[in-house]
Amino acid sequence: MSDKHRGSCLCGAISFEIEGDFERFYLCHCSHCRKDTGSAHAANLFSSTATLKWLAGEDHAKVFNLPNTRHRHCFCSTCGSALPALQMNGTLLKVPAGSLDTEVHLRPEAHIFVASKAGWDERLEQVPKIAELPA
Ligand SMILES: [Zn+2]
Numbered sequence: 001m002s003d004k005h006r007g008s009c010l011c012g013a014i015s016f017e018i019e020g021d022f023e024r025f026y027l028c029h030c031s032h033c034r035k036d037t038g039s040a041h042a043a044n045l046f047s048s049t050a051t052l053k054w055l056a057g058e059d060h061a062k063v064f065n066l067p068n069t070r071h072r073h074c075f076c077s078t079c080g081s082a083l084p085a086l087q088m089n090g091t092l093l094k095v096p097a098g099s100l101d102t103e104v105h106l107r108p109e110a111h112i113f114v115a116s117k118a119g120w121d122e123r124l125e126q127v128p129k130i131a132e133l134p135a
């Protein structure tokens with residue numbers, strides 16, 4: 001039985017469904033992923049067999065291809081949220097884990113491109129964890 005996942009963007013204009021299994025789950029610290037997420041790393045699921053179906057707002061989705069690289073970023077043109085994108089000539093589906101509204105049962109399997117990680121991206125597991133907004 002294959003999994004079914006649902007996701008959406010922050011403004012709610014776009015929603016999508018993914019049917020199939022994810023094969024890979026990577027936390028990518030490369031400079032391109034750090035720029036396009038604005039964070040320490042991207043958290044992307046990958047599948048070569050799952051299918052993506054836009055349920056609403058497909059016309060709000062924009063794709064940016066970084067010239068001369070394989071980096072491809074799909075996002076909502078209204079709110080900027082990261083969205084799934086087909087890569088490698090449509091053979092590989094990349095799904096930002098944070099775009100999903102359904103539970104992901106896979107664990108990230110590796111931090112990749114750590115040679116490019118941010119200078120402050122060290123020993124983050126030792127940073128205090130606060131349940132909500134700091135007082
Ligand atoms: Zn949006």
Ligand SMILES: [Zn+2]
Nearest residue numbers: 028029030033
């Ligand atoms: Zn990356």
